[in-house]
Amino acid sequence: MNKAELFQQIKRKSSFLCVGLDTDPSKIPSSLLKLQDPIFEFNKQIIDATADFAVAYKPNIAFYEALGPKGWESLQRTLDYIPNDIFTIADAKRGDIGNTSGLYAKAFFETMNFDSITVAPYMGVDSVQPFLEFKDKWVILLALTSNGGSSDFQLIESKSGKPLFHEVLEKSQVWGNADNMMYVVGATRGELIAEVRKIVPDHFFLVPGVGAQGGSLNEVAKYGMNASCGLLVNSSRGIIYAGKGDDFAEKARQEAEKLQKEMAVLLEEYCK
Numbered sequence: 357m358n359k360a361e362l363f364q365q366i367k368r369k370s371s372f373l374c375v376g377l378d379t380d381p382s383k384i385p386s387s388l389l390k391l392q393d394p395i396f397e398f399n400k401q402i403i404d405a406t407a408d409f410a411v412a413y414k415p416n417i418a419f420y421e422a423l424g425p426k427g428w429e430s431l432q433r434t435l436d437y438i439p440n441d442i443f444t445i446a447d448a449k450r451g452d453i454g455n456t457s458g459l460y461a462k463a464f465f466e467t468m469n470f471d472s473i474t475v476a477p478y479m480g481v482d483s484v485q486p487f488l489e490f491k492d493k494w495v496i497l498l499a500l501t502s503n504g505g506s507s508d509f510q511l512i513e514s515k516s517g518k519p520l521f522h523e524v525l526e527k528s529q530v531w532g533n534a535d536n537m538m539y540v541v542g543a544t545r546g547e548l549i550a551e552v553r554k555i556v557p558d559h560f561f562l563v564p565g566v567g568a569q570g571g572s573l574n575e576v577a578k579y580g581m582n583a584s585c586g587l588l589v590n591s592s593r594g595i596i597y598a599g600k601g602d603d604f605a606e607k608a609r610q611e612a613e614k615l616q617k618e619m620a621v622l623l624e625e626y627c628k
């Protein structure tokens with residue numbers, strides 16, 4: 357999916373919501389467990405319930421690969437079920453020496469046909485470039501993550517005197533561009549989001565951390581939005597586990613709609 361198509365979705369739905377499919381067999385209703393593919397059945401109902409409000413879905417690959425071959429099958433079925441006009445993100449956090457990255461790219465972009473993949477920048481340009489060679493696909497580079505441990509490396513001062521995440525943003529801008537690269541920026545980072553936006557004014561941010569991690573949607577919009585929105589805000593547990601029983605899909609729909617309504621107001625306020 358290209359940028360124009362993504363913008364179109366955001367405009368049409370007045371939403372920049374990404375629903376995270378972090379589907380854990382220990383958290384899904386027991387009534388689904390007797391079915392042949394409980395993970396897919398759960399995802400299918402979540403997708404049916406939230407597709408009116410979501411512009412992206414983000415399966416976190418760990419939840420699927422932990423289940424072995426069956427997990428990969430559930431993932432493929434889920435991906436095939438997501439409507440074509442909704443952006444898909446493989447949250448896989450890959451990146452390795454060039455030939456290996458090339459095969460990760462082939463796995464997620466060709467074999468599985470995701471629109472985008474999260475990539476760790478730590479191994480540098482030759483570990484990221486193979487992903488960028490795929491047309492109309494996106495690299496979502498980890499820049500400033502939402503977890504507490506992000507300060508271990510991302511916030512330390514580099515040789516230039518700037519925090520390491522600044523270096524990542526500045527260097528990587530010449531690897532790709534705002535049409536094939538986005539950045540992960542955690543909703544929990546408050547005003548630092550504004551620093552990121554200053555360095556990369558035009559790129560989309562994928563923003564995890566709203567919902568279960570306590571990040572504020574209003575702050576994300578205030579510091580991170582640009583004139584054409586430029587945000588995909590993810591919530592996983594806050595939506596998919598909003599209900600614990602057989603009403604999980606209805607509860608997920610309510611939660612997604614609530615976020616979409618807040619997003620519609622923020623879009624009006626910040627990107628006319």
Ligand SMILES: O=c1ccn([C@@H]2O[C@H](COP(=O)(O)O)[C@@H](O)[C@H]2O)c(=O)[nH]1
Nearest residue numbers: 416501502542564567568569591592593
């Ligand atoms: O900095 C990061 C990068 C990725 N994630 C992922 O996003 C979701 C968040 O899930 P919630 O349940 O909404 O907290 C999850 O898949 C993480 O692995 C992140 O949280 N922070």
